[in-house]
Amino acid sequence: MKTYPIGLVPGPVSVPKDIREVYTVDFGSADLEDDFFELYRKAADLMKNILSTKGDAVIMSGEGMLALWGALKSVVSPGKRVLAVSNGIFGEGIAQMARSLGCEVREVSFDYDSIPDPEVIRKEALTFRPFIITAVHCETPSGVLNPVKPIGEIAEEVGALFYVDFVSSACGTEVLVDDWHIDLGLLGSQKALSLPPDLAIVTVSEKAWDAIAARNYEGYDALLPWRDGPGKKELPYTHNWHAVAALFKAADKLLREGLENVYKRHEDVKNYCLKRLKNMGLKVFAGEERYSSPTVTAVCVPENRNWEILNSSLRERGVVLGGSYGPLKGRLFRIGHMGSQADKELVGKALDVLQEILNN
Template sequence: MQTYPIPMVPGPVLVPETIRQVYLQPYGSGDLETEFVDLYTRAQRRLKEIFTTRDDIVIMSGEGMLGLWSALKSCLVPGDRVLAVATGVFGYGIGEMAQSIGADVKTIGFSYDETINDMARIEAAIADFKPRMITAVHCETPSGTLNPLEALGELKNTSNVPLFYVDTVAGAGGVPVLADDWHIDLCLGGSQKCLSAPPDMTFLSVSPKAWEIIEAVDYVGYDALKPFKQAVDNRYFPYTPSWQGVAALFAAAGLLLDEGLENSFKRHDQVARRCRQRLVDLGIDLFPAPGAVPSPTVTAAKIPEGFTWDSWDRRLRDGGLVVAGSYGPLAEKVFRIGHMGSQANLEMVDEALDVIAAAL
């Protein structure tokens, strides 16, 4: 199997050896051993700090998309109105996911190189459409952008919209997430981005209002949230949980909190600025438009003139660097450097940019 000395994809990121060793330890069965419940609750407390929330945390065995689907299917019934605020592939995609389960979806769309900026348009849509849920993506990894959410959360609150659903899979741990201050009811994260754990766990905060709606909807399925409300108290999970996954997630959150969230945010910002500046110095155009907020966890840039994505990717791999292409309308146009978690490292980014300079 081919590996590369400079892995800079925007997740799954390079897993530090300390976390790998935690994952590889022999554990018992999570649905039988009381020690697992203790580990689960300690992991919940650490994730609350990362989300800056007092709300409950649910930890599920499965990649981040599990949480995205779970929150939608557990809170919506056919005909419920969903306002999808979309600036990229995942923002538009979440609206399509809600539509696929029967929701009545209205999308307030922005260009893929923009971030949320027209609150008057969103406010008018809320007043007219009266949604049950607003959805947004914090970090649009395919676009390399970071959506400011404070104003949207405040608008949700003042407009009495029941639910605010936010995907911060590629943000949590690398940028501030203020779930309570931003009035987020369902805040969704994943293990394989800024926490630098294996890609097998999803976690989300659930507000009291969200639990109330989850109880009323009463969705049953493998990805249902409802059984997790009493899982710790009853010491009974709806399916066999991944002890390895929770242990690795607990360790990863611990490393992040030991560093200090503010220090992590500064590290990600410093590395992102270095990455963007060196790309510009090389004559490579950044993808986000002027005025858009670039993400501190991933940089998206336009594929240099004279290259296709395949030829550019091959040239970089020949130099030992692996980056990512993009999706949807951005496929074949954009490449992405993931400087999140363990990869938010100045030395790694400089090595990556040296390869890019040579490839040009």
């Protein structure tokens, strides 16, 4: 498989050497060793710290979509009312997931290059009275960062659970789970944590645990076994000890750097990226710069350019960026400056190559 010296896809991101080395250590059996359960507890506590919650942090073995499906299936059943806030492909996807589970779904949709309007959402929520409200913090395909707290306050007002996908934002920008009234917060390891795509993390409030117990869903992706399982040292499957050890190391690194410094690093790289793109005459997709995510920038393909040809030219020079998909396919390309890739020098090298290609 070909590798590229300047990799800026918006996930999976590059995994630092010290994290990769964790995977070479022989730990033993995750099912039987007390050391594993202590490691799991420590890793979960660090994630609770980073995500600012007094609830639980469940660490499951699987890619980030495991968190999205597992959390949803663990609380909803056919006929439950789901209010899905959508201004992008992922928001629409969650609505479709809920429909596939037999839920009564009302989608509150906004333009892809804008952010959701809380007043519109509140009006729909008061009328519809949903069991759960779903939202996406960072719409990765379009690079838009959505304000979450106002939607959480609406969920609190109408007594709904609040389910938030912060897979590609958390650990790269501030996420305040408890302050934003998030009952089910969803994270994958392959974005700003700079790990391989092998862990799904879910923050769970007490309100959500009550709903999970009432639903009593059983399945590989079920959350209920994780309520007491780690404490009792009884897991529903063989866990990925190496990945949990890598998560502990990655989370510890973030806290040692200092979360304010981590978020500033991401914000600085974003601003640098936006300034360079503007100087090149390129348009960022997000309607306003304040909507643009600190972890990924979506750029409009110039009218006189074809993305596939531009992408091939970049790759020939050792640069790999991300395309987009769905209705945005061919219209946008994305620069993933999250986690280990929130590096001004690395982003600068990619933009130098991009500028050279466009000038020629």
